[in-house]
Amino acid sequence: MPKPPTLGRQRRTNPVVWCFAVVCSFIATTVIIAGIIVFSGYLVIRPKMPLLSVRASRLDNVEYNKADGIVAIKLTIVINAENHNQKAHARFYDTKLLLGYHGTNIARLVANPFDLRKNESSDLNYVVESSPIPLKEEEQYLTEQSLYKSKVMLFVLKGSSRTVWKVGPLGPVKFSLHMYCELLLPVNGSVVRSHCSTKSH
DSSP states (O other), X not given: OOOOOOOOOOOOOOHHHHHHHHHHXXXXXXXXHHHHHHHHXXXXXXXXXXXXXXXXXXXXXXXXXXXXXXXXXXXXXEEEEEEOOSSOOEEEEEEXXXXXXXXXXXXXXXXXOEEEOTTEEEEEEEEEEOOOEEOOHHHHHHHHHIIIIIOEEEEEEEEXXXXXXXXXXXXXXXXXXXXXXXXXXXXXXXXXXXXXXXXXX
């Protein structure tokens, strides 16, 4: 007669496996709770991105020496820093902007770090007076077209700033703001209102 099969000892789960499972469960629970807190904080605070925008600009004076192909420029630019958050302060730092004319940088606009309280804005006022700028032949032609025909001059304002703001349970949030604005300024000194503002990354 065949012998009945014998049963050996039941294999028990290794304690290391149990510990690993407990740790994974704890991590999963922590991530879920953190997600709920962040989502709840977002719904309560509804954060808005701080930004910089060109509020107004004006070409104050242009001195053009046609014989030597040299131009000197004076202009005013007002940049508005905005924090539309109702429940969060914002700090701006590393603000560095370059003002260019036909590919030549004529001024660097910087600002010391500054804070904006909840739902607050502040103006940064810049008066730019360039040194005499030697122009290439093509740039001389474009400058003469601007001064004597179209009566507007094109400038480019580009650069970046950084912001940090604390959003309740979300903690500090940091963003880089990038600006690229084309400013068409009348040579008669009229003030131009602009809607150009920074984009975040």
